[in-house]
Amino acid sequence: MKISKKVDKMQPSGIRAFFDLVLGMKDVISLGVGEPDFTTPWPIREAGISSLEEGFTSYTSNKGLYKLRLSVSRYLRNRYGVEYCPDEEILITVGVSEAMDLALRTIINPNDKILIPTPNYVSYGPLTELAGGLPVYIDTQKTGFKLTPGELERHIDDKTKGIIFNYPCNPTGISYSRKELSQINKVLLKNKIICLSDEIYADLTYDFEHVSFPSLPGAKENVVYFNGFSKSYAMTGWRVGYACGPKEIIAGMTKIHQYTIMCVSITSQMAACEALHAGKGFVEKMKREYARRREFVIDGLNSMGLTCHKPQGAFYAFPSIKKTGLRSLDFAQKLLKDEKVAVVPGTAFGVEFEDYIRISYASSFDNLKEALRRMGAFLKK
Amino acid sequence: MDEILEVLEKDARTSPEDIARMLKKKPKDIKEKIKKYEKDGVILKYKAVLNKDLVHDEESRLRALIEVNIIPQKDVGFDKIAERIYSFPEVSSCYLISGTYDLLVVVEGKNIHTVSSFVAEKLSCLENVRGTTTHFLLKKYKEDGVILKHKEENKRIAISY
Numbered sequence: 001m002k003i004s005k006k007v008d009k010m011q012p013s014g015i016r017a018f019f020d021l022v023l024g025m026k027d028v029i030s031l032g033v034g035e036p037d038f039t040t041p042w043p044i045r046e047a048g049i050s051s052l053e054e055g056f057t058s059y060t061s062n063k064g065l066y067k068l069r070l071s072v073s074r075y076l077r078n079r080y081g082v083e084y085c086p087d088e089e090i091l092i093t094v095g096v097s098e099a100m101d102l103a104l105r106t107i108i109n110p111n112d113k114i115l116i117p118t119p120n121y122v123s124y125g126p127l128t129e130l131a132g133g134l135p136v137y138i139d140t141q142k143t144g145f146k147l148t149p150g151e152l153e154r155h156i157d158d159k160t161k162g163i164i165f166n167y168p169c170n171p172t173g174i175s176y177s178r179k180e181l182s183q184i185n186k187v188l189l190k191n192k193i194i195c196l197s198d199e200i201y202a203d204l205t206y207d208f209e210h211v212s213f214p215s216l217p218g219a220k221e222n223v224v225y226f227n228g229f230s231k232s233y234a235m236t237g238w239r240v241g242y243a244c245g246p247k248e249i250i251a252g253m254t255k256i257h258q259y260t261i262m263c264v265s266i267t268s269q270m271a272a273c274e275a276l277h278a279g280k281g282f283v284e285k286m287k288r289e290y291a292r293r294r295e296f297v298i299d300g301l302n303s304m305g306l307t308c309h310k311p312q313g314a315f316y317a318f319p320s321i322k323k324t325g326l327r328s329l330d331f332a333q334k335l336l337k338d339e340k341v342a343v344v345p346g347t348a349f350g351v352e353f354e355d356y357i358r359i360s361y362a363s364s365f366d367n368l369k370e371a372l373r374r375m376g377a378f379l380k381k
Numbered sequence: 382m383d384e385i386l387e388v389l390e391k392d393a394r395t396s397p398e399d400i401a402r403m404l405k406k407k408p409k410d411i412k413e414k415i416k417k418y419e420k421d422g423v424i425l426k427y428k429a430v431l432n433k434d435l436v437h438d439e440e441s442r443l444r445a446l447i448e449v450n451i452i453p454q455k456d457v458g459f460d461k462i463a464e465r466i467y468s469f470p471e472v473s474s475c476y477l478i479s480g481t482y483d484l485l486v487v488v489e490g491k492n493i494h495t496v497s498s499f500v501a502e503k504l505s506c507l508e509n510v511r512g513t514t515t516h517f518l519l520k521k522y523k524e525d526g527v528i529l530k531h532k533e534e535n536k537r538i539a540i541s542y
Contacts, residue, residue, distance in 0.1 A: 022540045032540035122542045170542070288384065292403035299402045342540055365392070369399070 010126050015348045018332060022342045029371045030342040031359045034170065036234040036315070040271075041282045044233060047274035048267050056266050062258040064092025064242070065269045071276040072242055080212040082220065088247040091254055092240065092264050092272075096200050096226045099243040099253070100164070101127050103196055103224045106252035108133040112161035117147040119171050119318065119349035119356070121198070124164045133161070139352055144309055145172040145318070149183040156187075162194035165213065168201040171349045171358035172318040173294075173311020178211045185216045194249075195223045200241070201314040203232035203283050206291045208312070214244070221246055231314075232283050233275040238268040290315050293361040293368055300372040301359070304379055315362040318346070322355040324379065332357060338381070339374035385414055386423070393427040432529045434521065442489045444473075444518040445496045447504065449484040450511040459483060462509045471499045482514070493517065 022028060039045075063069060069086035076082045084090050093099040100123065104114065108131045116124045117138045128135040138155050140147055147165070165184075168175040176184075188195050197213035214220040228241025243253060294311065301308045301319045308319035321331050328345035335341050346356030361368060384404055388395050397415060401408040418424040433442065449466070453459050459477050466486060467475035474487035486504070490496035500515055521529050 019540050023538065028539060030539040033537055034541040035537060037535070037537070288387070292384070292388065295405045296399070296403045299405075344540065344542070348542070365395070365399075365403075 006130065010129065015329065015345055018329060018336075018345065021333070022336060025336070025340070028336065028340045028342050029363070029367050029374070031361070031363060031368075031371055032342040032344045033360050033362055035236040035362065036231060036286070037362045037364060038234040038286055040233065040235050040238070041275075041279060043278050044235065044271050044274045048238075048271035051267055051270035056270060058266060060263045060266050060269060062254055062263055063090070064264060065266070065273070068092055068269050068273050068276075069242075071273055072244070075276050076212070076225075076244065080215040082212060082214045082225075082244075084225075084244040085247075089250055090242060090244050091250050091257060092242050092269060093228075093257065094239045094241070094261055094264055095230060096198055096228045096241040096243075097123055098257070098261065099226050099228075099241050100124070100196065100198065101131070102253035102256050103226075103243060103245075103249065104128055104131040104133065104162075105256055106249055107162055107194055109161070111159065113157070113159045114161060115152070115155055115163040115193070117163075117165070119145070119169075119346065119353050120164070121166055121170045122348060124166075128164075134159075136160070137350065139350070141352070145169070145174045146176065146180070147184060149187050152184060152187050153191075156191050156193065160191070160193055162196055163188065164196045164198065166198040166200075168205055168210075168311070168313025170201065170314055171316050171344070171346075172309065173314045173316045174309065175205055175208075175210070175312040177208060178216075181211055181213065182216055185213070185219050189218055189222060192222075195219070196226070197223050198226045200226065200228055200231055202227060204287055204290055204315060205313040206287070206294065210313070224249055229272050229275050232286075233279050234286070235268075235271070235275065238265075238271055240264055240268045240272045290361065293363075293365060296365070297359065297361045297368055297372070300368075300376075304372075304376045306375075306379075315360055317359045317361065318356050319359065320355050321346075321357055327354050328357055335375065335378055339378045341371045341374050341378075383414070385411060386418065389415075389424065430525065430527050434529065443492055443496055445488050445490075445500075446516045446518065447486045447488055447500060448482040448514040448516075449486055449504065450513070451483040452509045452511055453483075454509065462507065465507060466504065469499070469503060471496075471503075 069090045072090055073084050073086045076084055104127050110132045112133045113136045114128045114133045115136050115138055117140050125135045136155055138147060138151055195213055199212060202210045214223045214225050224243055224245035226243050229235040297317055298308055298310055301317060305323050306319035306321060308317050311317055324331060328347050332343050332345045344358040346353030385400055388400055397411040398408045401411045451459060451462055454461055463475060463477060463484060466472060471488050471490060472486055473489050476485045477483060478485050488496055488499060490499060500513055504510060505513055523529060
């Protein structure tokens with residue numbers, strides 16, 4: 001059976017086979033997990049259960065429960081001082097993944113270019129291509145995994161429509177200060193480039209207060225802001241996220257959303273309301289725990305010679321494996337076979353990252369300690 | 382709360398060296414701080430949390446919660462009589478509380494007879510004890526923040542983006 005050329009040429013990740021290898025093995029310590037090792041806090045789970053008991057089993061408005069959009073609006077006002085109207089400027093989606101797909105399909109005309117700083121989360125490129133756009137990758141390796149205004153400007157031409165900007169970043173954990181963001185914002189405004197700002201890890205920022213892109217001077221009308229409940233509230237399986245932006249873009253996204261998804265599961269939306277209502281204390285506690293693991297893991301990696309930029313957020317480290325002379329997939333396979341530790345090869349996040357691996361510290365302290373011990377032993381061989 | 386205490390409260394076996402790496406401090410400083418917490422009585426002791434339902438031996442204990450009504454004494458209030466009660470080795474916890482009675486006393490004994498005889502022969506006979514109500518514990522679900530169940534399996538898939 002012939003499938004469409006567009007889908008046919010989508011990268012079937014070479015890493016899939018490695019993932020299957022990991023899933024088939026027993027007693028592996030996995031540092032390859034992109035989700036919190038906590039279970040959703042009980043009050044949030046309980047809100048989901050109660051909603052089922054009370055008979056909330058129907059569709060909701062396409063845009064999502066008004067109550068949830070209102071809570072999101074209030075949260076963003078209180079946290080960042082940004083005003084989004086719950087009626088026209090907020091859409092509840094099936095995680096940030098869906099929201100990003102909708103936004104790209106809404107803004108892209110055929111062959112419009114979308115800038116993607118690398119290393120980057122895996123879906124950005126394929127989603128851009130599916131929407132008919134051309135991804136333009138900006139390698140940030142030489143600038144400490146940070147996008148600089150100069151590099152940004154160098155990649156812009158008259159076909160550039162937008163940029164997908166993710167901070168704190170998966171896979172590097174790198175984030176940006178207000179000053180750095182302001183400089184990037186100026187370049188984007190000057191060149192009329194839409195910023196798709198994926199801030200899903202915002203609540204897990206350790207060294208400074210996270211600055212939200214739409215809160216920058218003059219930025220709001222030029223930004224689609226993405227966030228969700230998966231990482232901050234350990235709610236990955238509930239699949240709830242949201243997008244906020246100019247009403248024309250949100251209206252466009254809502255049109256696609258109503259035909260493909262209709263609406264997010266009502267149970268998940270009810271639970272998400274509770275998360276915004278009562279989850280703050282939990283987020284703070286979890287963040288302190290991640291911050292301690294971060295110090296431990298970065299220190300461990302650096303002292304075994306896998307040098308690593310200090311991540312400012314999320315729960316990832318992106319160390320260099322250059323000194324081993326191994327390519328990233330070989331390193332990951334060998335480490336898995338010899339020491340039963342799973343990591344994600346750097347090439348999953350961009351072809352040029354042969355010298356890197358991604359390590360997730362969303363794992364118990366005992367696991368991290370043992371995994372680092374095994375990696376140390378592996379490197380001494 | 383100091384993060385050293387937060388870490389130790391979660392896992393008392395965490396070594397000072399590991400805590401130092403987590404908090405980016407010197408191991409020596411962590412050791413000194415822990416010593417001080419021990420000296421000041423902030424850290425009282427280190428112990429394992431057991432699920433005694435799974436410990437099958439003759440030592441297995443029965444627990445009772447006893448509400449105690451007391452006539453307070455001049456000058457010392459409840460403290461003196463509380464001391465006379467909590468000093469019994471059978472008493473594992475003792476709290477002064479608000480409401481319809483005064484002390485909540487947790488007692489452990491070999492069986493129903495030992496607990497009853499402690500209440501009848503020792504506790505109730507104390508001067509100033511006006512009355513007691515004894516509740517025997519039938520099943521423990523959660524204790525000191527720990528749910529007494531086998532650890533749930535990790536349900537995450539082993540690798541994801």
